[in-house]
Amino acid sequence: MSKRTANALRYKYPLPVHPLVLPELIVHNPISWAVWLYQYVRQCNALAERISVTITPEGNAFPHIEVRDPTDMMYLWDNGFFGTGQLSRSEPTWFERKQLELSKDTVGGGKQLSLEQITRSRRQQRQEFKQQREKVEAELLALRQQGVITPEEESKVLEREREKLRAYRESHSSLKELPGDDTSLPDDIFDDEGNLRRLEALELLPVEALFLTYALPILDISPKELIDSIISSDDPAALDRLLMHYTAYHHYRSQGWCVRSGIKFGCDYILYKRGPPFQHAEFCVQVLDSEDSKPYTWYASTARVCGGASKTLILCYVTRNSSPEQTRRWAADGKLADVLSSMSVGEVVYRRWVPGRNRD
Amino acid sequence: MSVCITLVGGAGTILAPLVFDVEAIKKLRTLGICGILTGTLPSATQQNVFLSVPLRLMPEEAMWLYINGHAHFKALPGPTATAVERLLEEESEEICKAAEERLQQSFKLQREYKLEQHRKKLEQLGINQPSKEDHPDSARQSKETKLMEASLFIETPTMSTILTKINDKFGDEQAKIDRLLCILVAQFSNWDNYLLFQALKNEGYVLSPGARFGGKYIAYPGDPLRFHSHLVIRDALHYKNEPLDFLELAAGARLGTTVKKLWVIGAPTRESDAHDSAKTQDNVSFYSVEWAGFG
Numbered sequence: 001m002s003k004r005t006a007n008a009l010r011y012k013y014p015l016p017v018h019p020l021v022l023p024e025l026i027v028h029n030p031i032s033w034a035v036w037l038y039q040y041v042r043q044c045n046a047l048a049e050r051i052s053v054t055i056t057p058e059g060n061a062f063p064h065i066e067v068r069d070p071t072d073m074m075y076l077w078d079n080g081f082f083g084t085g086q087l088s089r090s091e092p093t094w095f096e097r098k099q100l101e102l103s104k105d106t107v108g109g110g111k112q113l114s115l116e117q118i119t120r121s122r123r124q125q126r127q128e129f130k131q132q133r134e135k136v137e138a139e140l141l142a143l144r145q146q147g148v149i150t151p152e153e154e155s156k157v158l159e160r161e162r163e164k165l166r167a168y169r170e171s172h173s174s175l176k177e178l179p180g181d182d183t184s185l186p187d188d189i190f191d192d193e194g195n196l197r198r199l200e201a202l203e204l205l206p207v208e209a210l211f212l213t214y215a216l217p218i219l220d221i222s223p224k225e226l227i228d229s230i231i232s233s234d235d236p237a238a239l240d241r242l243l244m245h246y247t248a249y250h251h252y253r254s255q256g257w258c259v260r261s262g263i264k265f266g267c268d269y270i271l272y273k274r275g276p277p278f279q280h281a282e283f284c285v286q287v288l289d290s291e292d293s294k295p296y297t298w299y300a301s302t303a304r305v306c307g308g309a310s311k312t313l314i315l316c317y318v319t320r321n322s323s324p325e326q327t328r329r330w331a332a333d334g335k336l337a338d339v340l341s342s343m344s345v346g347e348v349v350y351r352r353w354v355p356g357r358n359r360d
Numbered sequence: 361m362s363v364c365i366t367l368v369g370g371a372g373t374i375l376a377p378l379v380f381d382v383e384a385i386k387k388l389r390t391l392g393i394c395g396i397l398t399g400t401l402p403s404a405t406q407q408n409v410f411l412s413v414p415l416r417l418m419p420e421e422a423m424w425l426y427i428n429g430h431a432h433f434k435a436l437p438g439p440t441a442t443a444v445e446r447l448l449e450e451e452s453e454e455i456c457k458a459a460e461e462r463l464q465q466s467f468k469l470q471r472e473y474k475l476e477q478h479r480k481k482l483e484q485l486g487i488n489q490p491s492k493e494d495h496p497d498s499a500r501q502s503k504e505t506k507l508m509e510a511s512l513f514i515e516t517p518t519m520s521t522i523l524t525k526i527n528d529k530f531g532d533e534q535a536k537i538d539r540l541l542c543i544l545v546a547q548f549s550n551w552d553n554y555l556l557f558q559a560l561k562n563e564g565y566v567l568s569p570g571a572r573f574g575g576k577y578i579a580y581p582g583d584p585l586r587f588h589s590h591l592v593i594r595d596a597l598h599y600k601n602e603p604l605d606f607l608e609l610a611a612g613a614r615l616g617t618t619v620k621k622l623w624v625i626g627a628p629t630r631e632s633d634a635h636d637s638a639k640t641q642d643n644v645s646f647y648s649v650e651w652a653g654f655g
Contacts, residue, residue, distance in 0.1 A: 301575075301608075308615070
């Protein structure tokens with residue numbers, strides 16, 4: 001099975017909502033009606049048990065919202081790409097990776113590299129290539145300084161060295177596993193029977209957790225409880241910020257985008273059409289209060305970072321149509337629907353435009 | 361030589377400090393003050409041949425020059441256009457005459473130079489230049505003269521005479537200059553940023569505006585024509601008390617690292633009197649932020 005079909009099967013559902021599958025209804029066969037009715041009544045797509053979240057430390061300004069059960073972690077990742085593995089790049093794969101690494105001595109080579117290993121080995125390769133290139137340049141410079149080289153000779157040498165570098169790169173093009181940097185494993189990652197412990201948890205963003213308890217109630221916590229435990233009551237500004245960011249998050253999720261944190265690109269969210277395994281994110285979203293204005297250099301640098309990663313910057317302005325006090329009261333009473341209906345969202349695309357380069 | 365910096369004032373606003381004299385600009389360059397020359401095309405920002413005077417200085421550059429005694433200020437009354445109009449009304453004839461004289465003088469020098477060159481060339485080729493008196497070959501002579509006249513250049517002066525006149529006429533009311541200086545400082549700069557500027561300048565960096573890289577300044581280790589810049593410096597931030605937006609930190613460091621620069625946060629430490637520049641210049645501290653594992 002190709003990687004693409006495997007992914008399409010694995011990430012079949014864009015959200016943790018699965019449609020019911022009913023048997024075929026044959027009009028002239030009353031037995032099929034019965035089966036159909038039975039199935040209709042019996043089937044249920046709610047989770048058997050709600051997903052448990054742990055919030056640590058309680059009452060802190062920077063809480064961690066964690067899901068620790070391995071099945072739940074995978075469920076949240078597979079159905080809408082929620083959360084980030086604390087010891088992984090995004091998908092919580094630390095346990096599998098570590099186990100593979102540990103089994104290396106017994107099973108032997110010929111195994112698949114994890115994404116994290118691929119990144120590491122690519123970086124290493126690039127580094128080595130750069131060192132080679134630097135060496136060549138230094139040699140050339142030395143020759144030039146001695147004055148023993150004519151321009152024609154120099155271009156010949158340059159061509160030869162370039163050829164060499166190309167050959168070097170090709171010979172190293174296959175990715176190979178690097179020796180792990182943690183060869184001496186600490187003992188406490190194993191339990192008493194010598195099995196690897198599951199140390200990794202899936203960490204949810206506050207807005208993700210709110211979405212999973214308010215919009216799609218699958219967490220074992222109510223929206224009100226969640227807000228109370230992640231926002232301290234003496235910081236109204238933090239609550240305002242959370243509600244504003246949640247409005248934007250909910251907006252994009254309900255339009256079918258896969259929304260993940262954009263911290264890598266210096267903005268609030270990045271939008272994927274389907275999800276990280278399928279394609280790169282196309283858009284960076286910065287959530288702004290419609291009352292705020294930022295210094296010019298802020299726009300310029302954010303746009304340049306996004307542009308450098310070939311993404312389009314979207315300035316998402318959230319307008320509050322009721323007083324902040326009213327909004328906070330609603331949030332305190334757990335009436336998020338009222339909060340959301342009192343907000344409106346408007347977007348502006350910020351893009352660098354050069355007349356000579358943007359004609360097509 | 362003290363450099364003359366022109367301040368153009370309007371109703372409560374001020375344009376950037378300008379320098380019009382090419383010699384002064386050369387001197388500023390040796391002091392490590394580069395400013396921005398006028399005339400860049402938005403589509404060809406690297407085309408230095410289009411650049412011309414005036415040189416626009418950052419407010420911090422102007423203040424640094426003034427404080428260190430390298431420059432003095434002159435004020436232009438109101439918008440330049442009205443000042444020029446007023447002057448032209450009064451002295452247009454004189455200005456025209458002066459310009460004409462300058463042109464004739466330049467032609468005269470060019471003619472002498474060309475004749476000298478011509479004579480030398482003929483000598484080199486071994487042809488004896490027939491003196492004018494001996495050879496009344498006036499047709500050939502006049503043709504040559506015509507050719508030479510056609511090849512004379514009209515030189516545009518690098519320094520505006522009108523501006524000098526305006527400067528001489530109005531530009532010395534000290535009260536007005538002080539008022540404009542106050543506006544300059546209040547409108548464009550803050551003292552903390554100036555202290556950062558001063559500290560980096562004293563370390564030998566050449567600074568220029570940093571909006572291109574999302575900062576307040578960018579710092580070159582020497583003349584910008586010889587070096588790439590190494591640092592992007594953010595607006596002064598009292599990092600002990602003021603918060604720094606984490607997203608800004610991520611974006612700034614990422615942008616800096618992709619263009620092979622350091623992203624720098626600096627602030628004067630408030631241990632001594634912040635408004636005593638002589639004391640505080642050693643009390644500025646900097647942090648640099650880099651994005652690790654990139655590329």
